[in-house]
Amino acid sequence: MLHEPAWAKVNLYLQIVGKRTDGYHLLDSLAVFPAVGDRLSVAPDSALSLVLTGPFGASLVAEPDNLVLRAARALQALCATSAGARIVLEKRLPVASGIGGGSADAAAALRLLCRLWNVRPDSRDLVAIAAKLGADVPVCLQSSPARMQGIGDVLAPAPDLPDVGLVLINPGVAVSTPDVFRARSGGMSPVPDLPARWPDSATMARDLGMLRNDLEPPAIGLCPVIGTVLEALRAQSGCLLARMSGSGATCFGLFESPAVASHAAVNLAHSNWWIWGGGMSTMTEPT
Numbered sequence: 001m002l003h004e005p006a007w008a009k010v011n012l013y014l015q016i017v018g019k020r021t022d023g024y025h026l027l028d029s030l031a032v033f034p035a036v037g038d039r040l041s042v043a044p045d046s047a048l049s050l051v052l053t054g055p056f057g058a059s060l061v062a063e064p065d066n067l068v069l070r071a072a073r074a075l076q077a078l079c080a081t082s083a084g085a086r087i088v089l090e091k092r093l094p095v096a097s098g099i100g101g102g103s104a105d106a107a108a109a110l111r112l113l114c115r116l117w118n119v120r121p122d123s124r125d126l127v128a129i130a131a132k133l134g135a136d137v138p139v140c141l142q143s144s145p146a147r148m149q150g151i152g153d154v155l156a157p158a159p160d161l162p163d164v165g166l167v168l169i170n171p172g173v174a175v176s177t178p179d180v181f182r183a184r185s186g187g188m189s190p191v192p193d194l195p196a197r198w199p200d201s202a203t204m205a206r207d208l209g210m211l212r213n214d215l216e217p218p219a220i221g222l223c224p225v226i227g228t229v230l231e232a233l234r235a236q237s238g239c240l241l242a243r244m245s246g247s248g249a250t251c252f253g254l255f256e257s258p259a260v261a262s263h264a265a266v267n268l269a270h271s272n273w274w275i276w277g278g279g280m281s282t283m284t285e286p287t
């Protein structure tokens, strides 16, 4: 069996800068990948199949339109292969939660099945099928810090980041991305200027503090507990910034270091909330 992590994606800011005629929003966002995620495993097989396990496995159904199976079929078509795979998705991240989830799983499936089937499609073709699966799938394919533009599918380099810590909290309420986009009112935000690097967490928090997640107010309107989560994060000693990720409901707190974030996550323990604290992932070698 081959294994691949599907790292969670966190949007440190997300500004809506325009709207396309097809209804999709143009955005500017900075995505980072904390060291927490789902895990995919595959074994060779004659057909494609998917089994869901893990703490959030029961929140999804392994139907043919599951993003992992759609990614697998798209790769089969791209590479003109009829090879199959037995895929196991260990769902450790809450679903419909603004931290990539399904997009990260689809991206991990593409990376993993390229290895299993020993195919090396042109990276532009791979990114194109990723973008068709969802606006966040290309950045998850890369799974390293990146600035997202276009509808999220146009990637540019991120500033060099200090070794900060993050706390993630999901209050256990699934939020629909299209509903949050629809509930948004108001004009467009500017495209921010970002430096080439942030030398330390304080500078990073100061600059990020001047930006925002434009989806946070409509998401709080639909799901008020997000406001409670943000208050809890802001009340934690050492929290430099608290904000919602993506279309919610997961929020993050930015901390000086992974150790401070892990400590804060322990302090924040709450029976109904999913809470994680630590540092950023680096793409690990296949295990």
Ligand code: C5P
Binding pocket: 023, 024, 025, 026, 027, 133, 134, 135, 136, 150, 151, 152, 177, 178, 181
């Ligand atoms: O691409 P993805 O499937 O993740 O998008 C889910 C929904 O979120 C879209 O159908 C659209 O309603 C909304 N969306 C948007 N603008 C984006 C990304 C998503 O309006 N840039």
